[in-house]
Amino acid sequence: xxxxxxxxxxxxxxxxxxxxxxxxxxxxxxxxxxxxxxxxxxxxxxxxxxxxxxxxxxxxxxxxxxxxxxxxxxxxxxxxxxxxxxxxxxxxxxxxxxxxxxxxxxxxxxxxxxxxxxxxxxxxxxxxxxxxxxxxxxxxxxxxxxxxxxxxxxxxxxxxxxxxxxxxxxxxxxxxxxxxxxxxxxxxxxxxxxxxxxxxxxxxxxxxxxxxxxxxxxxxxxxxxxxxxxxxxxxxxxxxxxxxxxxxxxxxxxxxxxxxxxxxxxxxxxxxxxxxxxxxxxxxxxxxxxxxxxxxxxxxxxxxxxxxxxxxxxxxxxxxxxxxxxxxxxxxxxxxxxxxxxxxxxxxxxxxxxxxxxxxxxxxxxxxxxxxxxxxxxxxxxxxxxxxxxxxxxxxxxxxxxxxxxxxxxxxxxx
Numbered sequence: 001x002x003x004x005x006x007x008x009x010x011x012x013x014x015x016x017x018x019x020x021x022x023x024x025x026x027x028x029x030x031x032x033x034x035x036x037x038x039x040x041x042x043x044x045x046x047x048x049x050x051x052x053x054x055x056x057x058x059x060x061x062x063x064x065x066x067x068x069x070x071x072x073x074x075x076x077x078x079x080x081x082x083x084x085x086x087x088x089x090x091x092x093x094x095x096x097x098x099x100x101x102x103x104x105x106x107x108x109x110x111x112x113x114x115x116x117x118x119x120x121x122x123x124x125x126x127x128x129x130x131x132x133x134x135x136x137x138x139x140x141x142x143x144x145x146x147x148x149x150x151x152x153x154x155x156x157x158x159x160x161x162x163x164x165x166x167x168x169x170x171x172x173x174x175x176x177x178x179x180x181x182x183x184x185x186x187x188x189x190x191x192x193x194x195x196x197x198x199x200x201x202x203x204x205x206x207x208x209x210x211x212x213x214x215x216x217x218x219x220x221x222x223x224x225x226x227x228x229x230x231x232x233x234x235x236x237x238x239x240x241x242x243x244x245x246x247x248x249x250x251x252x253x254x255x256x257x258x259x260x261x262x263x264x265x266x267x268x269x270x271x272x273x274x275x276x277x278x279x280x281x282x283x284x285x286x287x288x289x290x291x292x293x294x295x296x297x298x299x300x301x302x303x304x305x306x307x308x309x310x311x312x313x314x315x316x317x318x319x320x321x322x323x324x325x326x327x328x329x330x331x332x333x334x335x336x337x338x339x340x341x342x343x344x345x346x347x348x349x350x351x352x353x354x355x356x357x358x359x360x361x362x363x364x365x366x367x368x369x370x371x372x373x374x375x376x377x378x379x380x381x382x383x384x385x386x387x388x389x390x391x392x393x394x395x396x397x398x399x400x401x402x403x404x405x406x407x408x409x410x411x412x413x414x415x
Contacts, residue, residue, distance in 0.1 A: 006050070007052075009050055010050045010051055010052040010053075011052060013049055013050060013051055014051050014052060014281060014284060017039055017043065017051075017284060018036070018277060018280040018281065018284070021035045021036055021039045021280075021284075022035075022280065030385065031132075031135065031380070031384040031385065031387070032134070032280065032283075033279070033283045033347065033380055033384060034380050034381060034384050034385065036280050036283035036284045036286075036287065037283050037284075037286050037287040037290070037377070037380065038287060039284055039287060040283065040284040040285060040286060040287020040288040040289075040290070041287040041288070041290055041292070042287075043284070043287070043288060044287075044288055051284070051285075051288060054285060057356070059282075059285065059352050059355075060352055060356070061225075061228070061229070061232075061238075062278075063278045063281060063282050063348070064228075064239065064242075064349075064352070065224045065225050065228040065238070065242050066224055066225075066271075066274045066275055066278045067275055067278050067279055067282070068154065068157070068158075068224075068239065068242045068243055068246070069220075069223070069224035069242055069245075069246045069271065069275075070271040070272065070274060070275030070278075071150060071153075071154045071246075071275070072154065072242075072243050072245075072246025072247045072250060073220070073246045073249065073250055073267065073268075073271055074250075074268060074271065074272070075147075075150065075151070075154070075246075075247070075250060076143070076147050077247070077250045077251050077254050078254065079143070079144060079147045080147065080151055083144070083147065083148065083151070083330075085324070085328055085330070086148065086324055086328075086330055086332070087147075087148060087151035087152055087155065088155060089320050089323070089324060090148070090151075090152040090156070090317070090320055090340070091151070091152050091154075091155030091156040091158075091159060092155070092156075092159055093320060094152070094156060094316050094317070094320060095122075095125045095126065095156045095159045095160055095163075096125075096159075097312075097316045097319075098121070098124070098125040098309070098312060098313060098316060099118070099121035099122045099124075099125040099160070099163070100121060101121070101308075101312040101316075102117075102120060102121035102124045102125065102305070102308070102309065102312070103117040103118045103120070103121035104117070105305070105308050106120050106121070106305075109304075110301065110364070110367070112364055112368075113362070113363065113364075115167070115171065115362070116362050116363070116364050116365075116368060118167065119164070119167060119357060119362075119368070120368050120371065120372070122160050122163050122164050122167065122353075123160070123164065123350050123353045123354050123372055124305075124309060124346065124350060124372065124375060125156065125160050126153075126156045126157045126159070126160035126161075126346070126349050126350065127152065127153050127156060127157075127343070127344040127345065127346065128153060128157065128345065128346055128347030128348060128349050128350065132149065132343045132345065132383070132384065132387050133146065133149060133150050133153070134276075135387050135388060135391075136149065136343075136387075136391065136396075139388060139391050139392075139397060140397055140398050141339075141391055141396045141397055141398060142396060142397070142398045143398065145336055145339060145340075145396055148336070148340060149339075149340060149343045152340070153343075154243065155243075157239070157349050158237075158239050158240055158243050160349070160353075161237070161239045161349070161353070162188055162189060162192070162237045162239060162240060164353050164356075165188060165237060166181065166184050166185050166188055168356065168357060168360075169184050169188075170184060171360065187234075187235050187236060188235070188236055188237045188240075189236075189237060189240065190236070191231060191234050191235065191236025191237065191241075192231050192236040192237030192238065192239070192240030192241045192244070193240055193241075193244060194236075195227055195230055195231040195234065195236055195241040195245075196227060196231070196240055196241035196242065196243065196244025196245045196248070197244055197245075197248060199223065199226070199227040199230070199241065199245045199248075200223075200227075200244060200245040200246070200247070200248025200249050200252070201248060201252070203219060203223045203245065203249060204248065204249050204252040204253070204258055204259075205258075206219060207219065207249070207253075207258050207259050208257075208258035208259075211260055211263070213260070213262060213263040213266050216259065216263045216266075216267065217266060217267060217270055220249075220267055220270075220271070223245055223246075223249070224242060224245075224246070227241040227242055227245045228241060228242045279348070282347075282348035282352075283347065283348055285348070285351070286347070286348055286351045286376065289351060289355060289373075290373055290377070291369075291370075291373070294366065294369065294370045294373070295370055295373055295374055295377070297370065298367055298370035298371060298374065299374070301367070301370075301371060301374075302370060302371050302373075302374025302375065302378070303374070303378070305371050305374065305375055306374065306375050306378040306379065306382075309346075309375060309379075310379075313341055313344050314341045317337055317340050317341045317344075318337055318341075321337050335394040335395050335396060336396070338390070338394050339390065339391065339394055339396050342383055342386075342387065342390050343383070343387070344379075344383075345379035345380055345382075345383040345384060346372075346375050346376045346379050346380075347376060347380065350372055350375070350376055351372070351373070351376060354368065354369055354372040354373075355369075
């Protein structure tokens with residue numbers, strides 16, 4: 001069979017798998033991410049059912065930009081600006097706290113080298129509540145609570161990936177000096193910020209020059225992948241560039257227009273579909289790369305790390321909430337705190353990052369891979385399956401007018 005048909009079959013198979021599993025998951029009322037992971041595992045037992053061969057690098061370049069761009073394009077930008085201090089505190093300070101906690105745990109308990117421990121920490125730190133956000137929307141939870149969960153996930157992914165990229169680049173150079181790390185950090189962060197902001201403004205300007213909705217959809221795809229590739233080619237952070245470009249376009253549209261209402265509605269629908277499809281494919285590959293035998297060999301350490309991660313996240317969310325209440329006047333209710341904590345499952349981003357270091361010469365690389373796969377699987381099973389129960393139990397469903405109530409106006413802990 002010609003190679004072109006083999007490639008077509010692989011792409012067709014994964015689209016077929018996404019469609020069938022989505023229907024089954026909805027009928028069984030289980031989170032689709034869990035169903036996709038299971039489907040990916042099962043696909044490995046049927047070699048004749050070929051799936052595309054995707055390296056971690058291609059995985060990041062093809063699947064991460066649409067997932068990030070969809071989140072930024074549809075984000076409630078006004079709500080984000082209002083609660084940016086809270087969201088960024090969870091995303092930045094929270095990511096650092098979680099990474100350092102896991103680093104110390106791995107270093108002290110398992111004797112990982114400092115670099116291994118820190119890599120494990122920064123890979124475990126980002127949350128990935130793709131299915132949780134879909135569940136929250138379907139159940140109709142308070143919109144501001146949705147914003148906090150989605151905003152934290154979006155930006156802590158960005159923070160973790162930037163730090164991870166800097167670490168891997170520094171390791172690849174073979175000489176870890178403060179000057180080399182500082183140089184790589186400046187280029188990565190500053191370059192990503194510049195490319196993202198400039199790209200976002202230019203693209204919005206082009207949007208203003210046309211009212212052809214199909215052209216605008218194509219332009220949005222060029223933006224999502226283009227700024228990512230441009231930043232990466234310059235040695236900067238493609239993740240930061242994509243996130244900032246999407247936010248700039250979103251912000252400029254809400255403030256000055258430039259994109260017709262019909263076109264924006266079409267963009268919302270198209271990107272919701274693209275983001276959903278990319279997320280499904282990502283979780284299928286989580287299952288595909290999952291090695292059950294490796295996981296079984298490290299089952300107890302993986303369970304211990306999962307429990308430690310959950311405990312550390314609860315303390316992190318509660319601690320940051322108390323700081324925000326004391327110094328910023330943001331009284332985040334206790335039920336919101338628990339909901340934010342429970343929404344912090346791990347997913348495709350962590351899998352992609354650990355696969356990206358699988359070829360590095362690290363003494364405990366096998367155990368690192370097993371631990372991360374274990375945490376991802378455990379949090380999806382535990383938190384993903386119980387999210388709807390938690391939402392109802394902790395009174396996170398929106399009441400009449402609840403969406404319009406600010407955090408500062410909800411001191412009693414319940415909606």
